[in-house]
Amino acid sequence: MAHCVESMAFTGATPWHGLGKQLTENQPIEVWAQEAGMDWEIKETPVRFMSDGNHEKSALLTYPERKVLFRSDTQEPLSVVSQRYQVVQPREILEFYRDLTEMSGFQLHTAGVLKGGRKVWALAKTGQSTLLRGNDLVEGYVLLATACDGTLATTAQFTSVRVVCHNTLSIALDKGQGVVRVPHSTQFNPQAVKDELGISVTSWDAFMYRMKHLSERKVSHKEAEDFFLTLFSTQSQGNATPLATQPMKKALALYEGHGRGAELNTAKGTALGLLNSITEFIDHERRAHSQDHRLDSAWFGQGATLKQKALNQSLALLA
Template sequence: MTITTDVNTAFATEKTRQLDAVRNRAAAFQARIDRGEIRMVGADRYEVLTGWDQGEFFTVTRNTENEITEIIGAHGLDSRADGTIALYASSPAWHGLGQIIPGGTTDIDTVLREGGLDFTVTTVPALYRWGGELREHADQFHTVREDTGAPLGIVGRRYQAIQNRQGFEFLQELVGRFDVVWESAGVIKGGRRVFIAIRLPQTVAVDADGINDLVVPYVAVMNDHTGGGTFQCVVTPWRPVCGNTERFAVRDAVTRWAVRHTAGAINEIKEARRTLGLSVQYFEAFANEETALARTDIAVTDFHKVIADLWPLDDDATDSKKTNFAARLGAIDAEFRTEAERVGRTAYAAERAITGYLDHVAPRRPGKTMTEEIARATAALEGADDDLKSKAHKRLMLLTRA
């Protein structure tokens, strides 16, 4: 039997389907605006105000009829030569970007390639024009990506680039010894910054006989090719429930190590092994102190005294500073109520509230090429708020001995 198709009917049906899809997309988009989930911040540029994507910016493209045709996220990650996003991950990220290898991989070369970190950096003389003549600055150089020629930073004569593979391969020993996988790796700011992370095998339980809150230990390493930063290694606990990170000065535990880009840097990177070797003892001490906090009730008045110690307000403070203080206090109180419902009205919930505020709520100004989401993640890895978190931890620990 011969089946004939009316191409005009088929075309009309397909066109109707496409138009309905456009209308549905536009209606759903407008509904999110009406619910206060997103807001316009510029011409066809929007910010997400709620949910996991909070702080993310994206651009909307429209056709000649002003109908939405595409929604493009401004993730702040670099792109590889083939146009794909320079990000490797062992599980899908919220934005759905990058190269995902379910369950991860143990091969560093695969991670560097899929994450877009398989490039090297060289230095070239800094040149300037004077009187129609091109001259060379004897003590100044530019760091440049050898694969693209893109400039990354300005450095001095003593600078020697720590190549991505050189800096990260010491973690391969941990991957093999502990049977763990590479968790994530990526490139931001056009290659100026790169990062890579593994998840340590042990999981720490806070108050195992009570709330049994689990903490996952990670090792994150970051390399900076701008000349203004360091190569650094961080041992950090992440809470899967809320995604915030904490690094406290627990006893004498070493949780951060860094070295500048100089001729002897590669030999010094071996020191990072000592940092990692202390991680087990660090997390044991960490769990003990967190458990003590979890077993200590706290009154709201005492909690507010801790906040006042962290962010003191002078008696003669301006109205603007008083308004900012009140807004911060309200935001942290909201975090505390949420945590208290989960783990009780304890010093542990108070600490969760403070770190949650710093990691997810406190104002964070992203650079021109970064979204607020990427800026927050970078700040967490770099430990921008470590001093405040450590001070809060020590202040709350005093209540456990009262």
């Protein structure tokens, strides 16, 4: 089976997905580029095609509105894009963190290549953390990722990690605070992204303020059932139909005491416990072809979407 994660590096404990090469902390960007498999470039060339070979005037022609992106090291094609498409190089993703790690106390935590080079990312610790009651520690990170296959704009966002279970949750609150997206139709400007994200540094405090209140919001059995029924439902001809189901049952079991940290005061019988059960389900328990496919979904795909829906639903309980 083809792997979604082609290469990656990490520091500290082995990540929840169990993938990658371990590095010691405070390695230079150059080492990260090599060990994370990001020391190559995205090249581009015009789309060319051969006209009908049976025609007397057959020739190699160029389609001027499109170009092919390919890897400099393997020559493998990555995608076909418009001429307006602005490439963001794997090395640029790492270079984004150079001044943050050298002057602002950030530490690169993971970086790597997904889907044969179509998607690359790097994740760094910000140094921010909050200890909720019962020693439930949550740490702050910044994730920068891009894709050249049309699945993702270049995206910088604050991300939280619940240490007891390594569950990840993107911090996207009111008015998009905590996330900056740069479409590939425009030039990626790292400093502009940092400036815009810097305006949202208070997002961490706002996020943890709400997490604290979620940890204090007691939830009845009926409210918990309604939460999962709403979350695991599809719209069919105007009617919400629960996906009754193994996923819903598994998430409910995690909430009811089988999840990591489910017995902590912050999680047991609380709205935060509901949210934690979903992040754990997505990161650790949801069916996936492999752990690397699980990572891709949890950060960028359907898993990330379900986490955001769960965050919105749990925050609605505070209203």
